[in-house]
Amino acid sequence: MNQEKLNTYFKQTFIDLAQARLGGETLSCSDDFFAEMENLLKPGRGIFIEDKFTDRGKWMDGWESRRSYGRDNGRDFDWCIIRLGIPGIISGFDIDTHFFRGNAPQSISVEACHCKGDIKDAVWITVLEQKSTQAHSQNLFLIDELDNKKQVWTHVRLNIFPDGGVARFRVFGEAKFEPNNFISGELIDLASIKNGAKAMLCSDMFFSDKNNLIMPERGINMGDGWETKRRRDPGPDWLIVKLALEGDFQKLIIDTVHFKGNFPDTFSLEASNGTDDDVLAGNVKWQSVVNKTKLFADREHLFISDIISEKQTFSHIRLNIFPDGGISRLRLFGLPKESL
Structure with a gap:
């Protein structure tokens, strides 16, 4: 190579x-x-x-x-x-x-x-x-x-x-996930890069890198997020994250801080289970976690009631943004499968 x-x-x-x-x-x-x-x-x-x-x-x-x-x-x-x-x-x-x-x-x-x-x-x-x-x-x-x-x-x-x-x-x-950093029963940000999550694939990252979405802390400016170029069709743009651990979903945060004139109009979240190879090849079935939902500029959006709570666990998520735009951070809190 x-x-x-x-x-x-x-x-x-x-x-x-x-x-x-x-x-x-x-x-x-x-x-x-x-x-x-x-x-x-x-x-x-x-x-x-x-x-x-x-x-x-x-x-x-x-x-x-x-x-x-x-x-x-x-x-x-x-x-x-x-x-x-x-x-x-x-x-x-x-x-x-x-x-x-x-x-x-x-x-x-x-x-x-x-x-x-x-x-x-x-x-x-x-x-x-x-x-x-x-x-x-x-x-x-x-x-x-x-x-x-x-x-x-x-x-x-x-x-x-x-x-x-x-x-x-x-x-x-x-x-790699370090279990000694957490106590029993503590919610873990399964989508955090510091816990071992990884942004695997996205439709576009013209303005900024896909891994910014799962970085620690809030974004420092508009360049410190995931932003796609302007589409001329209904979209969506999308990004797939491999979670640090397979787990359930109890709380979701979508943060559009600094994105004031270029935040997505709406978003949805899907989840699946499978190997990385299957996910990349498109050989998995995606299940809806949060239906298409309105977003706002420069704001943290918190979702709890819409998150799956029937002890289902997932290994990967797909964030869809309609039609395009920028999101600073995604946080997805839950418990590892082994703790349920």
């Missing part, structure tokens, strides 16, 4: 487990003399400002260590430890050296661990062997599932050889 196809595959299939908006955090590094490690997890690909300098040298939008000259100063390579925002299975990496033209690493490797205590006691496992990298490029690497063994990881360590700069670091994978 070439780099362009791999980039599309990562973005359509997985989420960035390390992104700062999900709680990802750079914990420590060997050296960040020229540019701070925190830049690694910023959104976008990084920028370049021609005439911007600091008292340490050229300002760079990324993580950049000083020249180590290999073993001359005791450092064989530089490294940075990142706590994932969501523990999960890692499927690939994007080590982006955007604008690092003469100061990119020669090669990289990545280690991972599952650690709930002091990171100093972590046991690191190599998940990506040392690979050559290209300057001013997205360096994409797919992890072999057979080697990964479906292990859930909490932290990664990016190693760069022998030194240099990386603009952005993305850890693509699948979030």
Whole structure:
């Protein structure tokens, strides 16, 4: 798979487990003399400002260590430890050296661990062997599932050889539900990306990404939601979410915050049970959960009485918006099947 196809595959299939908006955090590094490690997890690909300098040298939008000259100063390579925002299975990496033209690493490797205590006691496992990298490029690497063994990881360590700069670091994978975060009988947001839900497929996401719909917190602006282009037919546009767990539905929130002139006129919600492959192939039967209902601008809409309550459980939902428009967030609270 070439780099362009791999980039599309990562973005359509997985989420960035390390992104700062999900709680990802750079914990420590060997050296960040020229540019701070925190830049690694910023959104976008990084920028370049021609005439911007600091008292340490050229300002760079990324993580950049000083020249180590290999073993001359005791450092064989530089490294940075990142706590994932969501523990999960890692499927690939994007080590982006955007604008690092003469100061990119020669090669990289990545280690991972599952650690709930002091990171100093972590046991690191190599998940990506040392690979050559290209300057001013997205360096994409797919992890072999057979080697990964479906292990859930909490932290990664990016190693760069022998030194240099990386603009952005993305850890693509699948979030996993953590039952220890909840008490018995507590309603769980089954559609939350932090609990392991995933936006699988949608009719259109011209203006903003489908996974914004299930991000934590309320949207910060109109770009922080799911918005489709204008249709010239009755619609609907639609989006399918794989729930974090199969469960029942007790409370639904549809939030159109910031969408004032482009919110959908109406919406409906359907649900189904099946494997991901069956859902993607259209081989499941969708059951109505909320019939076609009016929406309003810039508002949280709460639904309780219309939600199925006969202890039925579902694994996937389909949100339909008529005819098009933007929704900031969807919250779907219920109990896992095992708790009923």
